[in-house]
Amino acid sequence: MEFKKNPKLxxxxxxxxxxxxxxxxxxxxAYVALEWKTFYKTPELVQNLETPDGIDEILPPVLINLPPPPPPKIIAPPVIEIIADDDETKVETFIDSDDSNQDTEIMDVEDVVFVAPPIEDEVIFIKVEDPPVFPGCENENTKEGKRACFQEMMQKHIRKNFRYPEMAQEMRLQGRVSIMFTIQKDGSIDEVRMRGPHETLEKEAARIISKLPKMTPGKQRGNAVKVPFSIPIVFKLQ
Known part of the structure; x- marks a missing residue:
């Protein structure tokens, strides 16, 4: 027997x-809830303009009379006293003039001693009159040529003596070491300072600088001076 659904149900x-x-x-x-408005009854504010009980009239304001301002002070002009030329009891005051006296003799130029400014003990590399000469750059005649040759010979010296420390290779150390040293008055290298990412790299950079040859010192107005110089050495693993 097959069951069928009643369409009415x-x-x-x-x-x-x-x-x-x-x-x-x-x-x-939702519309009614949003548009619904509620009004609350508030008490009316009543301002009582009548005179309070027990007071028949409004008192007038109290006026306070301030004292008059003092009269302005009148400063009398100075009295100019005329002194007779033959009056010996009065002392005349003389006022010195700041104008130059035409009767004063002018010093000769030959008598003036010119003092030269003192020579600095240390002059930076780019401002020194005669830059230090790296061995092999003696044939350069111009200052610009000597400076360029100095830079080139420094790069050659670093490439020639460069040696990557084994410990730095094992530790995968690399980076930039900034070195500053001073070329003394006798051409020697001194006052070496450095800053780098690791002490191992700094020691290798110091070793390279220690092998620099003795140079011709820099000169300022013909006198030997100290010349500081800085150069970076980059350690990079392949």
């Missing part, structure tokens, strides 16, 4: 209609 028959009715009811409820 089908629940999904009017589901779309019920859905629309419910949606309309929700929208209407």
């Amino acid at each position: 089908e629940l999904k028959k009017n589901s779309a209609l019920y859905f629309l009715i419910g949606l309309t009811a929700i929208l209407l409820f």
Whole structure:
């Protein structure tokens, strides 16, 4: 025996209609809730303009008379006293003039001693008159040529003596070491200072600088001076 559904008892028959009715009811409820306004009764403010009990009239304001301002002080002009030329009791005051006296003799230029400014004990590399000469750059005649040759010979010296420390290779250390040293008045290298990422790299850079040859010192107005110089050495693993 086969069972069949009664079409009158089908629940999904009017589901779309019920859905629309419910949606309309929700929208209407939301609209009413948003547009609903409530008014509260507030007591009226009453301003009592009548005269308070026990006071028949309003008292007039109290006026305080301030004292008059003092009269302005009148400063009398100075009295100019005329003194007779033959009056010996009065002493005349003389005012010195700041103007130059034409009777004063002018010093000769030959008598003036010119003092030269003192020579600095240390002059930086780019400002020294005669830069230090690296061995092998003696044939350069110009200052610019000597400076360029100095830079080139420094690079050659670093490449020739460069040696990557084994410990730095094992630790994978690399970076830039900034070195500053001073070329003394006798051409020797001294006052070596350095800064780098690791002490191992700094020691290798110091070793390279320690092998620099003795140079011709720099000169300022013909006198030997100290010349500081700085150069970076880059350690980079391949």
